[in-house]
Amino acid sequence: MPAPLLSLTWTDHVTGRPGYLVVDRLVRGVASGGLRMRQGCTLDEVTGLARGMTMKEALHYDPAGRYVPLGGAKGGIDCDPRSPEAYGLLVRYLRAMRPYIESCWTTGEDLGLTQDLVDRAAAEAGLVSSVQAVYPLLDDEASARKRLADAFCVDVDGIGLDELVGGYGVAESVLAALDRAGTPYAGTRVAVQGLGTMGGATARFLARAGLTVTAVADVGGTIANAAGLDVEALLAARDAYGTVDRAVLRADDRELPGDAWLASGAEVLVPAAVSYAIDTTNQHRVTGRWIVEAANMPVTAAAEELLAARGITVLPDVVVNSGTNAWWWWTLFGDIGADADEAFAHTRRSMRALIELMLSRAEADGTTPRAAAHAIVADRLPVIADRYGWYR
Structure with missing residues (x-):
């Protein structure tokens, strides 16, 4: 498989703990993928997850849909999310990654982190939103942001729809x-x-x-x-x-x-x-x-x-x-x-x-279902690239 477009390791100046960002692919200049926090998180792990995000996006490609799949990316922080130092570390990571989140990486909750926590830390890090890089691609940003915010407020039998x-x-x-x-x-x-x-x-x-x-x-x-x-x-x-x-x-x-x-x-x-x-x-x-x-x-x-x-x-x-x-993007x-x-429908x-x-x-x-999924992605990625280019 080709190397990712971007791979970086960050070291926190307070705790010495590492964090990672891997952008596997851009579509229309943007990549999507969550941020995880767990003890023992590695760059190889994040690289594999970023490649998986490229595949997930391609699998949901519908030429007739409003949602156009993005590229794949992933972030990771090597820390136990229950640690007292975890939140401060999260804020500092997001500050360090701010140039990427503002320009090309949309992120959100993943293993060890909730969306509420990511949103709170993102605000403290000076970000408008953890998904702000996608805003320039929206036809009506204000309506789209309100629609997603409203969706996050929907409650189903005591549990949030998200x-x-x-x-x-x-x-x-x-x-x-x-x-x-x-x-x-x-x-x-x-x-x-x-x-x-x-x-x-x-x-x-x-x-x-x-x-x-x-x-x-x-x-x-x-x-x-x-x-x-x-x-x-x-x-x-x-x-x-x-x-x-x-x-x-x-x-x-x-x-x-x-x-x-x-x-x-x-x-x-x-x-x-x-x-x-x-x-x-x-x-x-x-x-x-x-x-x-x-x-x-x-x-x-x-x-x-x-x-x-x-x-x-x-x-x-x-x-x-x-x-x-996919639900995030279908809604937005x-x-x-x-x-x-x-x-749900x-x-x-x-x-x-x-x-x-x-x-x-x-x-x-x-073949196996995984090999079949990979084959479907291999068919769709060139179609997406022909329509939107490799980076723009």
């Missing part, structure tokens, strides 16, 4: 795969690693669709119940980091080690937390039929090869978890309004179409 739409896209990806395989929802078991924004919403919508969530994992371990967990009770008992208060567990809920979700017997596994959660050392414990990547890069390439040899299908992150990013550019029903249509396209391509080519 915290639900990505997980809804993951859930629809699961349901589309089940439908294609002729597998009924009732009786299909699900294990979810991570009950934060993405994992929590995925669990909610899969449970509401009739699947049985039998295991969820957070930093405190795995919570399991073969008959099904009370997903809504667990969601209501989460803290800001997705950790469940064990006081809400029922008598027949079991507390197991943190990695027990891998071997819980569920047909569908949804890693929705950290990267590299499934590797060659633990992939043998997976007994399900599908792994659906709600997190970014949760399955290593070597592990995926071994899983495929055992007949386990990995639905890749570049498709499955692309709904959040005006393909949809600040309305939950409209957002558009997300459902888009994600199901992408899953069908990817799985059909994989079947026709005799």
Whole structure:
């Protein structure tokens, strides 16, 4: 693969901790990708995530849509987000990256950070918005910004729409795969690693669709119940980091080690937390039929090869978890309004179409879903480049 357009490492003058920015590709002079904060974050990790963002943008290209996909980018900070020094570090990082955020990089929440926190730190860093680089591309900036702000105020059953739409896209990806395989929802078991924004919403919508969530994992371990967990009770008992208060567990809920979700017997596994959660050392414990990547890069390439040899299908992150990013732009550019029903309907249509396209391509080519997704991107990137150029 070609080298990214821009790759830089920043060192905080206060803590000595590193931060990274990788711009993989520009379209109309702008790239999109969130900012993550986690202990141990690396430049290689951010580089892979930036390439993934280029793919997610290309996969949602619709020549008839108002939203024109951007390039791909990603930011990362090597720090535990729970650390007392984390917020000050975030502000200083955003100040250092201000020239890029003002000109070419639109960013937002990712692992370890919420959008509210990013917005607050961005304001303190002197930025108009974390997505201000896209404003010159809008036909009516004032209306577009109001529409997005209104969308972030939409509440659905006690949870903000912005915290639900990505997980809804993951859930629809699961349901589309089940439908294609002729597998009924009732009786299909699900294990979810991570009950934060993405994992929590995925669990909610899969449970509401009739699947049985039998295991969820957070930093405190795995919570399991073969008959099904009370997903809504667990969601209501989460803290800001997705950790469940064990006081809400029922008598027949079991507390197991943190990695027990891998071997819980569920047909569908949804890693929705950290990267590299499934590797060659633990992939043998997976007994399900599908792994659906709600997190970014949760399955290593070597592990995926071994899983495929055992007949386990990995639905890749570049498709499955692309709904959040797309929702931002569908709303800002005006393909949809600040309305939950409209957002869910558009997300459902888009994600199901992408899953069908990817799985059909994989079947026709005799490849994995990830290879098929890469092939679709390879077809679309030159089309986008011909229409908009490589950099402008």
